[in-house]
Amino acid sequence: MTGHDHHHDHSELTETQLRVRALETVLTEKGYVDPAALDLLIETYEKKVGPRNGARVVAKAWADPAYRARLVKDATSAIAELGYAGRQGEHIVALENTPNRHNMVVCTLCSCYPWPVLGLPPVWYKSAPYRSRAVSDPRGVLKDFGITLPAGTEIRVWDSTSENRYLVIPMRPAGTEGWIEERLAELVTRDSMIGTGLPKQP
Amino acid sequence: MNGAQDMGGVHGFGPVEPEPNEPVFHAGWEKRAFALTLAMAMPGQWNIDMSRFARENRDPGEYLSMSYYQIWFAALETMLKERDLVSDDETVAGHALREPKPVARILSPGAVAQVLYRGGPTERETNTTPAFKPGDHVRAKNINPRTHTRLPRYVRGHAGTIERVIGFHVFPDSNAQGAGENPQWLYTVCFDGRELWGADGDPTLTVSVDAWEPYLVPA
Numbered sequence: 001m002t003g004h005d006h007h008h009d010h011s012e013l014t015e016t017q018l019r020v021r022a023l024e025t026v027l028t029e030k031g032y033v034d035p036a037a038l039d040l041l042i043e044t045y046e047k048k049v050g051p052r053n054g055a056r057v058v059a060k061a062w063a064d065p066a067y068r069a070r071l072v073k074d075a076t077s078a079i080a081e082l083g084y085a086g087r088q089g090e091h092i093v094a095l096e097n098t099p100n101r102h103n104m105v106v107c108t109l110c111s112c113y114p115w116p117v118l119g120l121p122p123v124w125y126k127s128a129p130y131r132s133r134a135v136s137d138p139r140g141v142l143k144d145f146g147i148t149l150p151a152g153t154e155i156r157v158w159d160s161t162s163e164n165r166y167l168v169i170p171m172r173p174a175g176t177e178g179w180i181e182e183r184l185a186e187l188v189t190r191d192s193m194i195g196t197g198l199p200k201q202p
Numbered sequence: 203m204n205g206a207q208d209m210g211g212v213h214g215f216g217p218v219e220p221e222p223n224e225p226v227f228h229a230g231w232e233k234r235a236f237a238l239t240l241a242m243a244m245p246g247q248w249n250i251d252m253s254r255f256a257r258e259n260r261d262p263g264e265y266l267s268m269s270y271y272q273i274w275f276a277a278l279e280t281m282l283k284e285r286d287l288v289s290d291d292e293t294v295a296g297h298a299l300r301e302p303k304p305v306a307r308i309l310s311p312g313a314v315a316q317v318l319y320r321g322g323p324t325e326r327e328t329n330t331t332p333a334f335k336p337g338d339h340v341r342a343k344n345i346n347p348r349t350h351t352r353l354p355r356y357v358r359g360h361a362g363t364i365e366r367v368i369g370f371h372v373f374p375d376s377n378a379q380g381a382g383e384n385p386q387w388l389y390t391v392c393f394d395g396r397e398l399w400g401a402d403g404d405p406t407l408t409v410s411v412d413a414w415e416p417y418l419v420p421a
Contacts, residue, residue, distance in 0.1 A: 016231055016272060016275070017229070017230070017231040019275070019279075019293065020231040020234050020235050020238070020275060021231070021234070021296070022293050022294075022295075022296035023238065023275075023278070023279065023282075023288065023293055024234055024238060025296050025297060026288050026292045026293060026296065026297060026298050027238065027242070027282075027288065029297060029298035030287070030288070030298045030302035031302055031308065032241075032242065032245060032287065032302065032305060032308055033238060033241045033242065033308060033309070034241075034308060034309065034310055034311060036311040037237075037241055037308075037309045037310060037311045037313075037314050038234065038237035038238065038241055039237075039311075040311050040314040040315075041236070041237040041240050041241065041314060041318075042227075042233045042234075042236070042237050044314065044315075044318060045226060045236075046226045046227070046233075050226075085319055085321070086318045086319040086320055086321035087240075087317075087318045087319075087320075087321040087322065088321070089321065090321040090322060090323040090324065091323065091324070091325065091368075091369075108208065108209050108210035108354050108356075109207055109208055109209075109254075109258075109352060109354060110207060110254055110257065110258070111270065119226065120226055120236075122220070122221065122224050123221060123224065123228070123270065124218050124219060124220050124221065126270045127215075127218065127219075128209055128212070128215040128266065129215040129216050129217060129218045129219070130218045131209040131210070132209040132210065132211065132212040132213070132215050133215070133218070134210075135210040135211060135356060135398075135409050136210065136211045136356075136398070136399055136403075137404070138404070138407060139404060141218055144217045144218040144219075144220075145218070145220060151406075152406065153406060154406050154408065155404065155406050155407050155408070156407075156408050156409075156410070157407065157408070157409045157410070158410050159210065159354065159409060159410065159411045159412075160412070161352045161353070161354065161411045161412045161413070162324075162352065162368065162371060162388055162412035162414075163323075163324040163371065163372075164368060164388075164390075164412050191220070196218075196220075
């Protein structure tokens with residue numbers, strides 16, 4: 001589970017590959033899975049559900065104060081207004097970054113992550129280096145991402161230990177006054193919604 | 203369980219290494235292992251807490267040497283075997299060798315979108331009232347169950363403050379053991395960084411966990 005996962009030797013990968021294929025065949029022959037449903041699941045998380053969803057939520061919160069208020073009060077239903085809901089996002093909480101407070105999200109026990117708005121988590125989020133250090137040395141983790149926050153900024157780390165899922169609402173970059181939501185969404189990075197990054201500057 | 207999955211505060215894993223332009227999956231088998239795991243939730247032979255326990259319940263050295271989807275796949279194999287849905291000789295043969303056990307339902311392609319959109323909410327109705335309110339001082343119990351728990355080791359025994367009453371939610375410690383949902387009040391509990399990590403801890407740090415009422419005592 002380290003960040004070096006992709007360096008497994010080739011034969012081991014081949015063995016895993018064969019075992020996965022064998023199990024899929026057995027499950028299909030037994031009628032427990034329909035391969036067409038598997039294809040659809042994969043397509044959903046490769047093509048449809050990803051951090052662009054969350055970026056749309058954040059951009060709308062930046063542009064529309066009434067939406068932001070609904071999002072902070074009940075993120076699950078505010079996010080559902082945009083059509084995003086469901087698996088691994090049944091109970092979502094939005095976390096507002098301010099000049100005084102920076103939020104960062106982790107799951108030290110496994111890999112809990114708000115799928116409907118961010119898609120499936122990247123390898124680093126599931127890795128031992130992130131899961132071990134986010135709660136004890138978040139500034140060190142931010143340094144790994146090339147980010148240094150002011151020394152006085154309060155850092156709040158949210159360990160996702162229940163079925164609550166957390167989405168960081170980063171601060172809107174200066175110089176974007178009057179921008180429409182679609183343009184604002186281009187500035188919202190995945191990492192800025194986890195709290196390990198900041199939005200792009202215009 | 204006090205396994206390798208409970209990583210908060212552990213040293214020595216090195217820096218976080220983000221991968222630029224990371225693909226959603228890194229190999230074809232990861233896609234299939236992911237989809238098989240999701241699809242096999244449908245027959246209702248286990249719940250999400252049982253899945254999590256099946257992933258973490260292994261030798262720490264093994265856990266740390268496996269990739270994320272290798273762990274998912276190994277847990278899937280374990281659960282299928284435990285429930286007599288698939289046996290070892292069948293995985294070796296790569297074919298079904300005996301009649302399938304009847305299951306309530308399977309995931310059909312037409313149901314995928316709806317099943318994902320519905321998800322699996324864990325909040326339950328109750329006529330009880332929460333024992334704690336925002337601002338209350340609490341202490342996380344020192345518990346060390348060999349079974350599944352969602353109370354990480356790094357907060358056990360430490361004092362914190364209730365920030366928010368989240369709701370009345372399925373209790374994983376029971377649900378993972380097949381002992382029923384046994385829902386409990388769930389809270390956001392905040393811990394001062396120096397309470398957790400000592401005098402050298404970051405003074406600007408606050409860490410919160412979501413903690414069910416049975417994890418907490420008044421402080």
